[in-house]
Amino acid sequence: MSLEQEIMTRMKDAMKSKDEDTLRGLRAIKAEIIKAKTEPGAGGEVSAEGELKLLQRLVKQRKDSLEIFEKQNREDLAQKERAEIAVIEQFLPKQLSEEEIRAAVQSIIAQVGATSPADMGKVMGAATKEFAGKADGKIVAGIVKELLSK
Known part of the structure; x- marks a missing residue:
């Protein structure tokens, strides 16, 4: 099953269970996949390596945002970023210690x-x-x- 199909399946489950945090993270991944597929030269496909880079970029963006929100004492926004990071990291390979x-x-x-x-x-x-x-x-x-x- 491709990453996009996996995301769609999980989005349906998250919608049914009204899990807003998971749904927000999955929607972010889906949006990036669509953006990557429509880039010039992509040919409507994203390779497995491309998917991995895409997921890494999403996690990095959220970690950077999280750092800023923590410095500004915006715990409400920081919590949303942590939740999205947790969702996105589920699709990345296990991180080394x-x-x-x-x-x-x-x-x-x-x-x-x-x-x-x-x-x-x-x-x-x-x-x-x-x-x-x-x-x-x-x-x-x-x-x-x-x-x-x-």
């Missing part, structure tokens, strides 16, 4: 032969490919920076 990321980054550093913070670009290039969809880029970058500065 910090320990798993740290171990993988150490092996990438060894493979690339990085020795100083100047080599961060090389490490991040390899790490981005390896962690696609499985880890937050900010966390990966923080760990890489920490390990290279030792």
Whole structure:
């Protein structure tokens, strides 16, 4: 079942159960899928990789908004963002723990032969490919920076 079909099925269930938080998150995903399908050159289809990037972008946008709302003490809006993040993350692969990321980054550093913070670009290039969809880029970058500065 494609992501779009899964979203539609879950939207129907959310409508029946009057779950507004879930419905809002699902509608956001559906809107992004439609937007991606109608972009020039998309040919009316979104690849599995494209769907993954789309979901990651949605989560990142909501996390950025959440951070702003928390700084402004807008708990009402922050709660909505948290609910949408939870819904969207259901469709992403399981995220790696910090320990798993740290171990993988150490092996990438060894493979690339990085020795100083100047080599961060090389490490991040390899790490981005390896962690696609499985880890937050900010966390990966923080760990890489920490390990290279030792």
